[in-house]
Amino acid sequence: MKQSDFYRKQKANEPSENDRLDHLFDKLKNEKTDDTFPGVEKWLRNINSQKSFNHSLNKERKFFNMRSPKIKLAYAFLLLAIIVAACNYPVTQQETVADVIKWSVNKNNTEAIQKLQSLEWTKKAIIGVSKPEAANNNIEYKLVLLKDELGNAQKYMDQLKGISGVTDISLVPLNEKITRPVYSVALNEIFKVDINASNMSDQDLKTEIETQLAQNGIKDVQISFDRSSDGKRISKIEIPEGSLKDNSGFDITIKDGNNVQRTAEVRKFRKDGEADRYKNKTDDEIRKMVSEDMGDKNIRPEDIEITRKDGKIMINVKKQGIESEDKIESEIEVK
């Protein structure tokens, strides 16, 4: 006996509980639909007569036909290739590598020159001095401020403006064209530093970290070292407030023998309306909000350190298991 016959027979032998279902199927089967066949037949014949006319068109269409799995694969591949190519597309950026402060003083104005010499920074900096111009006896000074000193430019200019006799004060940025891939541009605000600290003394490592950070404009870093119970060296790096730009950060990987330590810090300054969210919130409430914002359920409440100082709320998140810190600083007055 055929399996289907067996199944049908078994179905028929079952009590009336299947009757209703069978009745519904029978009703569907007995629906009159044959009257639509002539229309479909006519359509099929029309299609057939147009077939040769549309043959070349169909061929072309078939190539772009999204119903073909091959073309879908090709589309997916193309999309991926475009994304990779776009990310690696070189983008040219103007980057300020230094600022030049220019000013002029009449060579006969000894008082102004003396005042200039009394400024603290003029003693340390290398200042270019041009010969006095014959026409007006003015001496032109040029001070080049490198990347890590750019923040001082305004302060120096203000001091210069305060000295009578100092004229033509101007600030000229020295820009450099840098070409880098798009993804690098996106990540540029967070710089990466890799240090191989094997066989380095604490002092050498400290100097190396300071140098690397200073090259990226971060100075006055507090660096200390601890030893774990198994003798591994643990570096503690503390960045002073204001050293990092808004929403920027660093990622330092220190390879010390078999021990690899990664310290990352990203600062998010929230001076916008979002910061108001923390207003009038208790520490527990802030911890809960931060945990939800970061979308990491593994963060324990004790990993979120909250410090309230001078109307500011400092939230320091230490993720468990990795030596990484995410700092979120909000300028909010706490009532």
Added chain:
Amino acid sequence: MENSTDKFIELLKPEYSNALKYCKALCSRRSKDDAEDVLQQSLLKALENFDSLSDQSKFKSWFFKIITREFYTLIRKDFWKKFLPTDDRNSHTAFPEIFQHQDENCDGMLLKKALSSISTKERESILLFEIAGFSIEEIKEIQNERSSSSVKSRLSRARKKLKSFIENEENNLPNTEINKSNYSGDINNETIRLLPETEGK
């Protein structure tokens, strides 16, 4: 070419009605337009590839296999049409409206609802069995299954689910018996029938 179309139409004619109902019931979760689209695309594909069918005695299973594939293509199309232009192949020749003017009676609606409550594969199996009248062995071939037992168990599972759904639906209807005896199954007729009664009140 003309002879091949004649032959195709000749072979299609006895299967047409079942194919139509299969399309309609298969698309029970979707619109009538979708059911029409599946039928149209299946007919086109079948006509285009008719010459490749070596054994014309297998036309029925070959055609239903095409319908089934077209149905799955339609499902997948929902995803792809978000990103790619859709292929409107027959804009030059309008396909006759088939399902648009068909009224859905109460039983038809109930079956449609029940069929849409089961999985696509289960729906496909039970419709191939009940509407198209295929044997389990043939369904196994159409569905590319390795064993008949999987088809059998799928059929049995589908029937069980449909039966339970229908029972639940009918038990939840208020005054089911009264409705059944009086109800003509057509919403327009029902309105016409009930209108004088309401006005009399």
